[in-house]
Amino acid sequence: MELAGIFNTAIGSSNIGDQIIMDASLHQVTDLLKNTQLIHFSSHDPLLYHSLKLQREVKANILCGTNCLSSHMFLRPAWAVNAFTVFFIKPVIPIGVGWGAYQGDPDVYTKWLLKKGLTKTGVISVRDEYTKSKLATCGINNTLNTGCPTMWNLSEEHCDSIPEQKSAKVIYTLTDYARDIEADAYSIDTLLKNYEQVYIWIQGSRDLQYLQQLLNEKTHLKNSNIKLIPPSLKQYDAFLESNQVDYVGTRLHGGIRALQHSKRTLIIGVDNRAKEKEKDFGLPVIYRENIQGLEEQINRHGKTQIRLPVDQINEFKASLKDTFSAGRPPLEYTAV
Structure with a gap:
């Protein structure tokens, strides 16, 4: 064998x-x-x-x-x-x-x-x-x-199952090793204005520490309508399966997991991975340096189209x- x-x-x-x-x-x-x-x-x-x-x-x-x-x-x-x-x-x-x-x-x-x-x-x-x-x-x-x-597995048939319009709820992620307090606070502010409920999934071991730093510096976010999803893939999957929700965040694979669950997704690109995937395959990405365009992006209706090789x-x-x-x-x- x-x-x-x-x-x-x-x-x-x-x-x-x-x-x-x-x-x-x-x-x-x-x-x-x-x-x-x-x-x-x-x-x-x-x-x-x-x-x-x-x-x-x-x-x-x-x-x-x-x-x-x-x-x-x-x-x-x-x-x-x-x-x-x-x-x-x-x-x-x-x-x-x-x-x-x-x-x-x-x-x-x-x-x-x-x-x-x-x-x-x-x-x-x-x-x-x-x-x-x-x-x-x-x-x-x-x-x-x-x-x-x-x-x-993100085939054309699979992408057809992804909603074209914004949901009432959204999952956000941040990245501890690619910190930008101003841009990330702007992202959360924008999501709070455009969604009824914002959830944050903790994907990395220091993401919660970074979130605490962000909340300490941007105190107006502390009492906002934000809930946490526990740092577990099993619980993240369960949440995706049981909720109609969008994904917007800096964690590339958190976003791809949402796509696997047929969730409308926008990845905030903070490194070469998301940028190269957007260039080669049409992965839905907004670069963090262009974060001022986030509100327009999340309110834009359209089909998810991944170009698989x-x-x-x-x-x-x-x-x-x-x-x-x-x-x-x-x-x-x-x-x-």
């Missing part, structure tokens, strides 16, 4: 967005590799003795989409592979991975590390053209821009399936 390693970005992460990424990635991988056993490794921590021993048994690894690549992998290793462990891990097949920020050219170490660690025979799935271009500068060209697996997604899926196309087992698996 073939084994696949899974570099799991949700292990050891304080950002629930990583759980959203893994939920979508594992849904796709398990659907494609029904007869392959998956062994999970943390993407955030360097592999130690037991994990490196298990690497002998896997045929290849799947690195699930996240901000795991950068131009300086020695200084900021969001994916904790290094010059030692890269010699002991099996080839890595990224699925929907992205470059962590707008940066200059990759350094010599990064180029060597990625060329050494990433698959040379299979197809690499990246989340946007920017990441694809960065890998090209490393001499890695077996890439396809598939977008993030969290978007792969269907051919690239299917080509990557076929390549991944071929990588783990082992011979027939001694007995037939039961169809489930």
Whole structure:
């Protein structure tokens, strides 16, 4: 039986967005590799003795989409592979991975590390053209821009189920590592004026701390009509399932999760991820530097239209399936 390693970005992460990424990635991988056993490794921590021993048994690894690549992998290793462990891990097949920020050219170490660690025979799935271009500068060209697996089910039929008009309630999110008190307070003010009820979902471990700072500085918001959704993906899903609500916020995957639940969504772009997805796939995004246009955007009626790169997604899926196309087992698996 073939084994696949899974570099799991949700292990050891304080950002629930990583759980959203893994939920979508594992849904796709398990659907494609029904007869392959998956062994999970943390993407955030360097592999130690037991994990490196298990690497002998896997045929290849799947690195699930996240901000795991950068131009300086020695200084900021969001994916904790290094010059030692890269010699002991099996080839890595990224699925929907992205470059962590707008940066200059990759350094010599990064180029060597990625060329050494990433698959040379299979197809690499990246989340946007920017990441694809960065890998090209490393001499890695077996890439396809598939977008993030969290978007792969946002088909035209699915988008048709998303309301075209504003709801009475809205979910807002903020981002602790991308703080802008003035712009974020303006966002909340605008939502309070345009919705009957504003909810805030806490996606990151320090988002609540940032919200408290914001409320301390903008005291007029303290007694406003705001309620919190607990920091749990299960409870966020339950809220989305049981409420007719819009999503407007800075958390990219909080917004994509809302889209998965057929909720009208507007993501406030604070980094390269949302901006590149808007450019490549038409993800509904307003840049935070243009936040003065928020009221017009949320009151605009219109259909959600996501441009999925269907051919690239299917080509990557076929390549991944071929990588783990082992011979027939001694007995037939039961169809489930």
